[in-house]
Amino acid sequence: MTIHHKIDAKTAELIDEAIGELPVKLGSLAAKLGVQVFRATLPAGISGEIKKIGEDQYAIRINRHETVERQRFTLAHELGHFLLHRDLIGDGLSDDALYRSKLSNSVEYEANRFAADLLMPRNEVEKLLKMIWVSEDELIQYASKHFGVSAQAAQIRLGI
Template sequence: MARSDAAAKMLLTQFGIDEAPIDPVVIAEKLGVLVVPQDMSDDVSGMLLRRGDEQVIGVNQKHHENRQRFTVAHELGHLRLHRGRPLILDTDTRVNFRDTVSSMATDREEMEANRFAAALLAPEPMVRRAAREAEFRTAQQLALIMARRFEMSEVAMNYRLINLGIIADSTT
């Protein structure tokens, strides 16, 4: 099991969450993390600020609700997996800060945070159970049904289903 998946599973277990849809804002609150919807540039999804014992997740309130949910889960992934960076800003464009972590593989960190978010919002056992129970004819239909069930975008759910080996591609 990947580190991201294990960290997400541990968090769900810690709070006794075993049913979808999973609310990442509630999880953040239970961790003492303040989630603040904000007006942000369209290319910014969210940010994580750490200052001493305080942690704040800012989320772009102009984005679709499902994207906001994924963003909060993604920032929780940074919080749980990537210690020590005081500010993480997630944008569609790359922002490089010249500091002690600038030489680290931030692409790897973004991939880990995305994987964490997917595992948190759509845990493998819940996804597999829901897929077995769903009535569908195509992978695209399954992705749509599952996206609605787990309150994720179709794109994010499609990737989750592919990564779990449940479908090969939703275009077939």
């Protein structure tokens, strides 16, 4: 699967491997990509940040006071910045609770899109949408557990 045109073949392979088992093991994927991840107490209103810590070396910090599902989305979002926007990160950037940073809204949208694609792979979403014997609420709850995301993120992704 091609998750994004900016992603090289080797990285795409690592991502494919990661999404082969749900919920996606984000920590393990980050480690394979060479990114250090820390759960930390961040300034109020900050969900995550990515910082340059050396020559082509990056670390991601996730606000540990937010829900686990939210932390997963934040990590996936920051990995999106790492893979797609490394040239824009500079020394680092912080994302607030609405995933706004010093970068443009369209760049932030792209990171959110990447996160959704990574956590909730499209072919799996399509499979779930065929579960017509369950109610929409049940489907959202099921998807939320299946993907390890918030009900809200699942609902947006399912488009229901």
